[in-house]
Amino acid sequence: MAGSWVDAILAAGAVPASYVPDASAGRTDVEEFTGADLVEDAELRTRSVADARPLSPGAVGFLDGIEQWRVVGYGGVTPIVRGYVAAAVRRRGPDRRLRTGSEQSRELAITRLESLAAPVRRALETGGVDVVEFAAEDAGQPARAIQAARRELERTRLALERELAERCLAGLGPDEWLVVDGVLSDSVALSAHPRAVGVIKSHGAQYFEGAELERALTLPAGHRTSVFEPRSRGARRAIYSWYLRFWPWEGNDLLYGLVRVEARAHPDTLARASALSAWLERERSPLSTPDARWDRLLYPIHDVETYLRSRAPRDLLSPPGSRLPRTGS
Amino acid sequence: MIQQREPTPIGRVVATELKPATPHQFHFWTANETTIGIGAIVRVEEPGERPGKGGGGRVVYGVVTDGFAYSDLATPLHDVVGAEGDPAKATESPTVRQEIRLWTAAVLRQHPEEPLQPVPLGAVYVASDADVAQALRMDAYVAGAQPTGIPVGLYTAAGLEAPVYLDADFLLGPEAAHLNISGVSGLATKTSAVEFLLASIFQHFPAHKGRIAALCFNVKGPDLCFLDRPGPLDEADRRRYERLGITPQPFERVRYYAPFKADGVNLNTLRTHPDLVGDVEPLVWGLAEVLDFAEVLLNRDDIDAKADAFIDFLSDRVLNKEFDDGFGGSHRVQSFADLDGLFRAIFDGLELSGRSDMWRTHHIATIRKVRNRLSNISTRCKGLVTDDGPSNDLPWGRFEDRTVYVVDVANVDPLGQDLVFARAVSKLREHLERRDLGVEAVVVFVDELNKYAPGDGPETYVRKMLLDISERGRYLGLVLFAAEQFRSQVHRRVVGNAGTTLFGRMDADELATPGYHVLSPAIKIKLATLPIGELMLRHPHFTQPIFVRFPRPAVLRGRDGVERFPPGADLPFEEAVVRQLVRLDRRIRPNQVKDLIAERRPDDVRRALAAVRRTRPDDALAYFRRMLGARVAPAAAPAREAVPPLNPISEEPY
Numbered sequence: 001m002a003g004s005w006v007d008a009i010l011a012a013g014a015v016p017a018s019y020v021p022d023a024s025a026g027r028t029d030v031e032e033f034t035g036a037d038l039v040e041d042a043e044l045r046t047r048s049v050a051d052a053r054p055l056s057p058g059a060v061g062f063l064d065g066i067e068q069w070r071v072v073g074y075g076g077v078t079p080i081v082r083g084y085v086a087a088a089v090r091r092r093g094p095d096r097r098l099r100t101g102s103e104q105s106r107e108l109a110i111t112r113l114e115s116l117a118a119p120v121r122r123a124l125e126t127g128g129v130d131v132v133e134f135a136a137e138d139a140g141q142p143a144r145a146i147q148a149a150r151r152e153l154e155r156t157r158l159a160l161e162r163e164l165a166e167r168c169l170a171g172l173g174p175d176e177w178l179v180v181d182g183v184l185s186d187s188v189a190l191s192a193h194p195r196a197v198g199v200i201k202s203h204g205a206q207y208f209e210g211a212e213l214e215r216a217l218t219l220p221a222g223h224r225t226s227v228f229e230p231r232s233r234g235a236r237r238a239i240y241s242w243y244l245r246f247w248p249w250e251g252n253d254l255l256y257g258l259v260r261v262e263a264r265a266h267p268d269t270l271a272r273a274s275a276l277s278a279w280l281e282r283e284r285s286p287l288s289t290p291d292a293r294w295d296r297l298l299y300p301i302h303d304v305e306t307y308l309r310s311r312a313p314r315d316l317l318s319p320p321g322s323r324l325p326r327t328g329s
Numbered sequence: 330m331i332q333q334r335e336p337t338p339i340g341r342v343v344a345t346e347l348k349p350a351t352p353h354q355f356h357f358w359t360a361n362e363t364t365i366g367i368g369a370i371v372r373v374e375e376p377g378e379r380p381g382k383g384g385g386g387r388v389v390y391g392v393v394t395d396g397f398a399y400s401d402l403a404t405p406l407h408d409v410v411g412a413e414g415d416p417a418k419a420t421e422s423p424t425v426r427q428e429i430r431l432w433t434a435a436v437l438r439q440h441p442e443e444p445l446q447p448v449p450l451g452a453v454y455v456a457s458d459a460d461v462a463q464a465l466r467m468d469a470y471v472a473g474a475q476p477t478g479i480p481v482g483l484y485t486a487a488g489l490e491a492p493v494y495l496d497a498d499f500l501l502g503p504e505a506a507h508l509n510i511s512g513v514s515g516l517a518t519k520t521s522a523v524e525f526l527l528a529s530i531f532q533h534f535p536a537h538k539g540r541i542a543a544l545c546f547n548v549k550g551p552d553l554c555f556l557d558r559p560g561p562l563d564e565a566d567r568r569r570y571e572r573l574g575i576t577p578q579p580f581e582r583v584r585y586y587a588p589f590k591a592d593g594v595n596l597n598t599l600r601t602h603p604d605l606v607g608d609v610e611p612l613v614w615g616l617a618e619v620l621d622f623a624e625v626l627l628n629r630d631d632i633d634a635k636a637d638a639f640i641d642f643l644s645d646r647v648l649n650k651e652f653d654d655g656f657g658g659s660h661r662v663q664s665f666a667d668l669d670g671l672f673r674a675i676f677d678g679l680e681l682s683g684r685s686d687m688w689r690t691h692h693i694a695t696i697r698k699v700r701n702r703l704s705n706i707s708t709r710c711k712g713l714v715t716d717d718g719p720s721n722d723l724p725w726g727r728f729e730d731r732t733v734y735v736v737d738v739a740n741v742d743p744l745g746q747d748l749v750f751a752r753a754v755s756k757l758r759e760h761l762e763r764r765d766l767g768v769e770a771v772v773v774f775v776d777e778l779n780k781y782a783p784g785d786g787p788e789t790y791v792r793k794m795l796l797d798i799s800e801r802g803r804y805l806g807l808v809l810f811a812a813e814q815f816r817s818q819v820h821r822r823v824v825g826n827a828g829t830t831l832f833g834r835m836d837a838d839e840l841a842t843p844g845y846h847v848l849s850p851a852i853k854i855k856l857a858t859l860p861i862g863e864l865m866l867r868h869p870h871f872t873q874p875i876f877v878r879f880p881r882p883a884v885l886r887g888r889d890g891v892e893r894f895p896p897g898a899d900l901p902f903e904e905a906v907v908r909q910l911v912r913l914d915r916r917i918r919p920n921q922v923k924d925l926i927a928e929r930r931p932d933d934v935r936r937a938l939a940a941v942r943r944t945r946p947d948d949a950l951a952y953f954r955r956m957l958g959a960r961v962a963p964a965a966a967p968a969r970e971a972v973p974p975l976n977p978i979s980e981e982p983y
Contacts, residue, residue, distance in 0.1 A: 092423070095425075096423060096425045097424075097425050282423055284411070285413075285421075285422045285423075286402070286407075286422050286424065287408075287410060289402075289403040289404075289407045290403040299422075306401070
């Protein structure tokens, strides 16, 4: 399908391109200070999870998504991006093996239609591909346009993940949990579900200041912080959260092995925060190497990514060769 | 019966730049839980199109030669870190790492065969019966107007039991011939395999190829002594026989031959149980039979042209002729005793006449050497070689179809074994060349080929003869089935000329020798651990070795045979003579014989007994009495038909 609409726009006058911009940073946390309200202790404390009895659900679903993109043409200076997003839930049962429970993918073209010549626009509109437009103010400078396209792609992926997660929740068994790579608070269903947990690897958002911030970010391995509730921002729902350290950070980096966990804002979460943390700590093995984020990346999430990448269109990957101009020979 | 092919793919061909698919090899992955293993035959279908339906999709058959399993673990160190250095914790990980079962397969056949192309990256299926037949090119000779398939065993993998056939034209000639089987001793595989295969050949030898017999040399223990007795078979064996289309039964016609012991009356074999010994024919040779193969006796240590010339002189000018010794004596040499008389006359004559040390251009030392060698054989092989008396030989010219002739030389002196082997095979060759053996093809089974055709050591007559059979026997219908423990130690042209090769469980040291470098490490491991009843098979139609399982032979195994039919103790001379005569004529009473032979010289008794055995008269006792009355004159030897000399063997194999 991809070939058909790309061929069509090129035939309609778009200048062919083959450019994979640098990889995105992935789904990041909100990069601002939001603050948080402590719900477990009066002040942020560190708690060892070593003595906690790990939660041991009968089955667990792990959800993650990927996005891939490539600039396939230009209409004037407006980039036409071919994007691909996919998400999957891989389910782990008593045999400890991961199997795909459900998955979803979508291909889309991202551009600004009104900036394109009429034939190219028509080719896109009739090409059978979903077209997502970035804002008009981003259409001028190509570098900005490409970043805008990337944001649209990320939004599409998040929506796809959310859709899949909510569908998965509906079929979740009584002893089954869903672990999501990222925040829960984007979704009403996720943030309210008693057996959904989010694991956030990036730490752009700042919830504490001063001594509490230092206490949170210098958390010893095998410890968690007190449970807190991030203050609401925009459409985000109430959620309980805490930091958890998988591996000792000393000698590495402050954020090394540090994740933030999200779960339903409910007293039950408070009661089993340590059990949940002990379970997640167990999930650090096996290591998710060779991924560079292995210190925070749960192996099953890594597995979902591997699965999705193995099924993604091969022509969206960066070509192995150089980008030197072709010679005549 | 053709089984329906299971259409569910069990794997997919994968190819990378480092591990590409080629026209001769490909790689595929399967689920971790799979019935596929080393030696399994698989079928690859080009995706998208159905072969044979006009679409022209390529179909490739391959045999699995290697297997790999690995996980996504980047380095072993990461497993240590993940388990915090505690191996027990490694098994506590909540998730099992992703693993792969990756297999390497060697291409057996492609369809279409031209143009020959790399294996397509298609789905992989377990081979069905029909696929196995296609993959091994058996379709060319199992079906058709004149099928030549000989069942050799069952290909067993992935729950399938598919018959595997050898092509009689390539097993028994004339296209190729000979079979070689290697394997460690003591696992009852080599001998069992040959017994089973002979039974299969006898039941499936194509009618248009004529008649066939087998001559087996029993060189150790009771291995081949009970081929006519049924052995125990279990249900699995019976099912395999049925699948192969072979009736599980012992050989219908087996003729046993064994020399006597030194006493000349008790047979030198383990088949001496009273119920069975009656079937064993004595194998007794006289001077004429030995002299033709004197080279066998002489080439071990010090053959020289002079001795050779003197033996030729004896054969051409003396044997069975009236001969004047030059000292006034006349001799008609028909036995070792006659020959010794001639030698004595020569030595006495030279001594008395005081003449030189030369007799008819032959030096006395040469004459003494030849005399020593010849008298040595009659001493060391006493029982096989008779000093003075008639011989009793294999039924040259009267070989019967589908009959096994077993020559038991297990307890014979090695020199005598060489002699028996050389003479029997040479006679076979001679008769097959003249087409008057009685059958059109003979399988000769020789165990311990390491001993008879070693890769190094002095050139012997037996080795030259084995080379001759292996290189030229297929044109005559003379087929060598040979077994040995160490193939690497057998003369390379003998094993190299074997069109069909079987391997049982192999010794690891043997597998490390250069002859096995073509096998993958996995195949070697499989060979080193092969269970009883499983073999690796190479055949001209098969482009890769195949593993087959064969049922237990339907005959009594040697060691079971001696338990069920314990060998009888050697009988006293008189009793042994009685038994032999009673076997020839049931009316004879033992006391009559004992009275007759009382106070008679044993040699006279043996001669008379041999005469009765040879003549088979209606009234055996009367004939025996008559023969005892006087010296039994040896039968007039028939005109000797010279055995053609072996063609000179050069190092050039073509």
